Amino acid sequence: MRLVIARCSVDYVGRLTAHLPLATRLLMIKADGSVLVHSDGGSYKPLNWMSPPCVLREDEGVWTVTNKAGEQLLITIEEVLSDVSADLGVDPGLVKDGVEAHLQALLAQHCEKLGEGFRLVRREYPTDIGPVDLLCRDADGQAVAIEIKRRGEIDGVEQLARYVERLDRDPLLRPVRGMFVAQEIKPQAKVLAGDRGIVCIEVDYDELRGIDTSADRLF
Amino acid sequence: MRLVIARCSVDYVGRLTAHLPLATRLLMIKADGSVLVHSDGGSYKPLNWMSPPCVLREDEGVWTVTNKAGEQLLITIEEVLSDVSADLGVDPGLVKDGVEAHLQALLAQHCEKLGEGFRLVRREYPTDIGPVDLLCRDADGQAVAIEIKRRGEIDGVEQLARYVERLDRDPLLRPVRGMFVAQEIKPQAKVLAGDRGIVCIEVDYDELRGIDTSADRLF
DNA sequence: TTGTTGATTTCGCAA
DNA sequence: TTGCGAAGTCAACAA
Numbered sequence: 179m180r181l182v183i184a185r186c187s188v189d190y191v192g193r194l195t196a197h198l199p200l201a202t203r204l205l206m207i208k209a210d211g212s213v214l215v216h217s218d219g220g221s222y223k224p225l226n227w228m229s230p231p232c233v234l235r236e237d238e239g240v241w242t243v244t245n246k247a248g249e250q251l252l253i254t255i256e257e258v259l260s261d262v263s264a265d266l267g268v269d270p271g272l273v274k275d276g277v278e279a280h281l282q283a284l285l286a287q288h289c290e291k292l293g294e295g296f297r298l299v300r301r302e303y304p305t306d307i308g309p310v311d312l313l314c315r316d317a318d319g320q321a322v323a324i325e326i327k328r329r330g331e332i333d334g335v336e337q338l339a340r341y342v343e344r345l346d347r348d349p350l351l352r353p354v355r356g357m358f359v360a361q362e363i364k365p366q367a368k369v370l371a372g373d374r375g376i377v378c379i380e381v382d383y384d385e386l387r388g389i390d391t392s393a394d395r396l397f
Numbered sequence: 398m399r400l401v402i403a404r405c406s407v408d409y410v411g412r413l414t415a416h417l418p419l420a421t422r423l424l425m426i427k428a429d430g431s432v433l434v435h436s437d438g439g440s441y442k443p444l445n446w447m448s449p450p451c452v453l454r455e456d457e458g459v460w461t462v463t464n465k466a467g468e469q470l471l472i473t474i475e476e477v478l479s480d481v482s483a484d485l486g487v488d489p490g491l492v493k494d495g496v497e498a499h500l501q502a503l504l505a506q507h508c509e510k511l512g513e514g515f516r517l518v519r520r521e522y523p524t525d526i527g528p529v530d531l532l533c534r535d536a537d538g539q540a541v542a543i544e545i546k547r548r549g550e551i552d553g554v555e556q557l558a559r560y561v562e563r564l565d566r567d568p569l570l571r572p573v574r575g576m577f578v579a580q581e582i583k584p585q586a587k588v589l590a591g592d593r594g595i596v597c598i599e600v601d602y603d604e605l606r607g608i609d610t611s612a613d614r615l616f
Numbered sequence: 617t618t619g620t621t622g623a624t625t626t627c628g629c630a631a
Numbered sequence: 632t633t634g635c636g637a638a639g640t641c642a643a644c645a646a
Contacts, residue, residue, distance in 0.1 A: 179423060181400055183481075196624085204425075208439075212440070217485060221642075223641065229440055279629095340551075364619090442626060448641085627637085627638080
């Protein structure tokens with residue numbers, strides 16, 4: 179990795195065109211040739227960048243970064259204030275825990291938490307407009323399509339409503355009801371769900387994880 | 398801005414928990430206190446980070462970054478390989494040039510590209526749930542409501558369906574048909590559009606831009 | 617302040 | 632490879 183602090187202006191021509199006027203910025207050049215232009219603030223997103231794979235050509239006062247699609251990042255360098263390099267090696271990578279996939283896995287395993295007598299038919303039950311997270315049968319044997327989100331918003335309800343509409347056309351499933359499950363459901367989503375005849379359930383991730391852990395610890 | 402290259406391990410506890418094993422990485426500390434942990438590859442997204450506003454506490458071999466919500470980034474530093482600082486000042490910021498707006502302008506000017514004999518009634522035709530991008534009349538004089546997106550997804554189809562439903566209540570327009578226009582339309586959006594009786598058209602932005610340019614150059 | 621929408625989204629998984 | 636949904640999405644903009 180190479181880190182250059184320089185007074186520069188930057189132009190991007192590709193999926194859009196964008197321009198950065200002359201100012202002092204950090205230019206980060208990674209081992210794969212990708213370039214990031216960072217200012218001293220804002221978020222983790224650079225002001226401008228070129229994603230790998232791409233090629234950096236360094237001319238007198240002008241850097242040209244080009245990718246396969248022909249998109250270009252033009253960096254005009256007025257003055258270099260600092261220029262350091264280091265060999266970082268390959269990163270072992272991030273280990274995550276606590277995202278939607280976990281929630282879905284936990285609920286698939288403990289679907290009785292969603293309603294007494296619930297039995298799982300399958301996860302990722304396919305429809306022709308995409309898979310629904312869980313398909314269950316309730317205590318009466320009626321089909322229940324379940325959409326799981328970390329945070330329940332209006333889109334998720336619409337999405338589930340479409341799934342239910344599709345699944346309800348299947349004579350082997352009909353009648354199908356919908357259940358919207360999330361750690362937290364926004365009021366507007368609840369209203370729309372009510373309109374669509376969809377039940378909303380808010381679940382506690384830590385509690386579910388606890389159940390799972392305690393079940394493991396029985397042995 | 399301060400740039401530290403160090404052998405370190407990183408733990409994040411907040412909206413999720415995540416761990417980075419010991420490796421050499423770049424730690425970027427911005428003027429607003431935010432911290433980014435970058436590896437020498439991947440995209441512009443850091444391996445881990447803390448967004449501002451947040452506070453960095455530096456102890457012997459351990460950095461603790463905390464934000465208002467109580468989320469924490471713990472950086473355990475084994476060895477510092479480089480440590481440079483620079484004053485970058487405030488960045489004047491990015492100047493963008495949009496694609497979707499341009500696409501709408503081009504199609505308003507060349508709506509015959511959407512169907513033979515099409516005439517523009519107006520851009521941003523108002524309804525009580527928001528303006529539809531274009532309203533046209535086809536060769537037979539029938540009203541056509543047109544929604545333009547850069548990329549056509551399922552939400553856009555729903556949006557257009559709502560517009561068509563509203564406009565169709567107007568006796569001066571009825572019957573109104575819908576047309577969904579984008580550079581690229583996803584298969585699922587096409588399926589839903591078919592269901593809703595909406596026509597899908599994929600247009601070539603570069604070609605349209607070319608027509609426009611050549612038309613300009615007649616003079 | 618809160619909600620909604622777009623992104624040069626990026627990222628990960630599965631067909 | 633492509634498609635699709637999630638993201639610690641982030642960030643801009645409107646209400």
